[in-house]
Amino acid sequence: MKLNERSLAFYATCDSPADNSGFLYKRGERHTAYHRRWFVLKGNMLFYFEERDSREPVGVIVLEGCNVELCDSAENFAFAIRFGGSKSRTYVLAAESQAAMESWVKSLSRASFDYMRLVVRELEKQLQEMSRGLPGGCGGSQDAPGPWKPKPSGLEQCRERLPALPAALPKENGCAVWNNVPGPERPPDASGCAGEGAPPLPPRRRTSNGGGTAPAVAQSPSTFCRLHEQYSREVARLRQDWQQKRRGSQP
Secondary structure, eight states, rough: OOHHHHHHHHHHHSSSSSSSEEEEEEEOOOOOOOOEOOOOOOOOTTEEEETTTOOOOSEEOOOOSEEEEEEEOOOEEEEEEEEESTOOOEEEOSSHHHHHHHHHHHHHTTTHHHHHHHHHHHHHHHHHHHHHHHHHTTTTTTOOOOOOOOOOOOOOHHHHOOOOOOOOOOOEEEEOOGGGGGGGOOOOOTTSSSSSSOOOOOOOOTTTTTOOOOOOOOOOOHHHHHHHHHHHHHHHHHHHHHHHHHHHHOO
16 A cells, blocks of 8 residues: 555644544564554544654554454553454554543444445445335335324314314303203313302393393493493492491391
């Protein structure tokens, strides 16, 4: 593989986000001593520097066709990057803690294009299964989907369960009387008492000549005001009569 050193150095030190970075101990190829290096993982390339502030990397490891696995070593938290082939080099690295080792092993194992290719294939397979299941719904049939209908809201469902009301409710003194709705169409009692009915209505107002009840009055603001004034005057007159009778009965 041909690699351009300038392009690699620029890519290693540019501001692009790194998949992982930190200090690791790297075992030498000829000597078994470990050297502390600053590692930066970008894509499928693992760069390592002598120091964190170094301008150019010392080397790069292309993570293709390799396996990342734990290994026995004199250093704690060691793992190895092994490539296929008898003459391929094995890179032995060691982290500073158990958490750092697990993080690096996970990141390096997912860095290759082979892993990304497997992930893409799995996602495509799941997408195809979902696409086949969408038209059929729960039964898995391949029938064409019908027109979409909005789901009725809670208010509409409650309206469907309410009993039908009569077209014209009976009126008492110009007001609708719910208690007189006949038969099963009568709405349920909201008071919660099955044995007790609604409070009694006020008696119908008699006409001055005593010839029966007065006809129903149209509901309008002016009619309500007149009725209110009439009832107020009548209540005041009854109260005055009661007070006079009470004074007369006192010694």
